[in-house]
Amino acid sequence: MLLGRVAGTLVASRKEESLEGLKFLVVRQLGTDGKETGGFVIANDAVGAGVGEVVLYASGSSARQTEVTRDRPCDAVVMAIVDTWEVEGEEVYRKE
């Protein structure tokens, strides 16, 4: 999984039928220091993540292993909202 921050949302009314009702999030990738790396992905949302939240996202076939994405043409999914992480014994991030 990779770390990300939900930076925005995307709307697509014409799409593969099985995607009806799924939310698309613009997710900017974060490094272990909590800073943006420059990468991004458009991910479906499995956990009700809002703009600004720090999340984990899974890619590839693993992105289809949630209730909302199963058997759908989805290759990236937000599957967790991050509370906190630490590196080398130091807390890097804690959700407010």
Place this chain on the structure above:
Amino acid sequence: MLLGRVAGTLVASRKEESLEGLKFLVVRQLGTDGKETGGFVIANDAVGAGVGEVVLYASGSSARQTEVTRDRPCDAVVMAIVDTWEVEGEEVYRKE
């Protein structure tokens, strides 16, 4: 998923039989700012996207989760046409 713009089309008459009838699109990758990143992919089309349209495409096994690509040797599919997206509260793109 990644953002792209359909830049052209490709024709291949000699191909794996299961691909008969599928359309191949030349898709240039876009960043969250709507500008081209320099990357591209040749993707099958699941939504009737035309040249010039801004789209989402899925890669890998997820590209086979549409009605037209199932069980076919396809690793990239256009599965949505983008209406609009916003980042940090600003609208970046809106389909005309």
Place this chain on the structure above:
Amino acid sequence: MLLGRVAGTLVASRKEESLEGLKFLVVRQLGTDGKETGGFVIANDAVGAGVGEVVLYASGSSARQTEVTRDRPCDAVVMAIVDTWEVEGEEVYRKE
């Protein structure tokens, strides 16, 4: 899928048994301008592509969705020979 040119062939007599009889091609990756990008892959051949031909190849699990590669340890397959493609309304390549 990505664009490539068949640049050569590879022979491996000692291999996983299920690969017996499959042809291995050295495929150089091409950009949308038809020029080599510097990347390459060793791909199995599902369409009888010869050295010098411009092709499409699929990667990952999608590379196993052809008759010759199914259930085999193959992560790249040439699944089409390209006739022509165009970008921004200009023909970039046409097979002679």
Place this chain on the structure above:
Amino acid sequence: MLLGRVAGTLVASRKEESLEGLKFLVVRQLGTDGKETGGFVIANDAVGAGVGEVVLYASGSSARQTEVTRDRPCDAVVMAIVDTWEVEGEEVYRKE
């Protein structure tokens, strides 16, 4: 698989239900020389790896082939703790 060192841990209380009980590790990627490459991944733990340990991790659908990750939205798993490796006849690393 790739080499990594467990650099920390991550907590996410709101997540896809099937991930309940899984541990998330911050894993820094190592080169064959045992030095960090700058890359990282957030991986689930299938072997009880602790912070500081040198490990192997698998990515993609293969990350779901452990008892704890099967059918879950997990795209990276620590599936082994490394004892030692050698390159060109020289031992590079040995677990203390």
Place this chain on the structure above:
Amino acid sequence: MLLGRVAGTLVASRKEESLEGLKFLVVRQLGTDGKETGGFVIANDAVGAGVGEVVLYASGSSARQTEVTRDRPCDAVVMAIVDTWEVEGEEVYRKE
């Protein structure tokens, strides 16, 4: 598939149970010119490859399509030992 040279071996006694008995190889990636590219992977061995041998390896789910790796958390496998390859009509490598 990609070209590699077996540069060493790795031992991991604590690992996912299904990996018991599998050999781990340190594989340095080669270019089509037979020179190292700087990349590497830790791959399981499906063909009895020894240190120094030039091999092909498959990645992702395709790495699980050999008898020894099936259903295991393995994302890279050496599935062939290379005899020879040629590029643009010139032989680049031949096994001695």
